[in-house]
Amino acid sequence: DAKTTQPTSMDCAEGRAANLPCNHSTISGNEYVYWYRQIHSQGPQYIIHGLKNNETNEMASLIITEDRKSSTLILPHATLRDTAVYYCIVRAVYQGAQKLVFGQGTRLTINP
Amino acid sequence: DAGITQSPRHKVTETGTPVTLRCHQTENHRYMYWYRQDPGHGLRLIHYSYGVKDTDKGEVSDGYSVSRSKTEDFLLTLESATSSQTSVYFCAIRTSGKAYEQYFGPGTRLTVT
Numbered sequence: 183d184a185k186t187t188q189p190t191s192m193d194c195a196e197g198r199a200a201n202l203p204c205n206h207s208t209i210s211g212n213e214y215v216y217w218y219r220q221i222h223s224q225g226p227q228y229i230i231h232g233l234k235n236n237e238t239n240e241m242a243s244l245i246i247t248e249d250r251k252s253s254t255l256i257l258p259h260a261t262l263r264d265t266a267v268y269y270c271i272v273r274a275v276y277q278g279a280q281k282l283v284f285g286q287g288t289r290l291t292i293n294p
Numbered sequence: 295d296a297g298i299t300q301s302p303r304h305k306v307t308e309t310g311t312p313v314t315l316r317c318h319q320t321e322n323h324r325y326m327y328w329y330r331q332d333p334g335h336g337l338r339l340i341h342y343s344y345g346v347k348d349t350d351k352g353e354v355s356d357g358y359s360v361s362r363s364k365t366e367d368f369l370l371t372l373e374s375a376t377s378s379q380t381s382v383y384f385c386a387i388r389t390s391g392k393a394y395e396q397y398f399g400p401g402t403r404l405t406v407t
Binding site for chain 2: 214216223224225226227228231280281282284285286287
């Protein structure tokens with residue numbers, strides 16, 4: 183699995199867009215980019231995933247560069263409840279166990 | 295939340311006692327997982343299951359066993375709890391959607407004294 187690099191921490195003002203970067207320069211052609219987050223003391227929460235096209239759902243947008251070596255998770259209007267640790271994971275999709283490896287992630291703090 | 299519940303949510307037990315944690319899902323997902331989370335280590339996979347009576351080890355399986363006699367239940371057992379097993383335990387299921395994303399339960403906080 184490709185290794186990912188994320189900033190340790192970030193701050194963002196409430197109501198502004200939060201842009202969380204992730205580098206995955208060794209990503210392979212069949213590997214997806216997944217984003218999860220973990221709000222304090224809760225279980226991790228799936229946010230979004232993508233292969234090469236930009237993706238958007240009700241929670242966030244995922245922008246993947248054309249060379250696929252980096253991506254950005256965008257929370258368009260951050261609220262205090264978006265304060266969490268955000269994990270970028272790169273993983274091939276196959277029929278097997280799909281074991282996820284969580285790194286240290288980015289601790290995002292939304293400030294009032 | 296993919297219909298995942300964990301029980302108990304909190305437990306304090308003494309060293310050497312057996313402990314069983316339960317994960318229950320309501321949506322008939324084939325794959326289920328047990329993770330533990332400790333400060334400085336992130337989430338680590340203990341065991342997973344790919345069907346009834348089909349299980350396999352993760353990266354930190356020593357001291358743990360699992361069982362899955364029904365699709366909806368995945369049990370994690372600490373045969374003889376040790377203080378190093380004090381942790382927060384999360385259960386997860388894997389969907390059969392396009393990217394096989396995982397959804398996690400609320401967690402069980404276990405303290406071994």
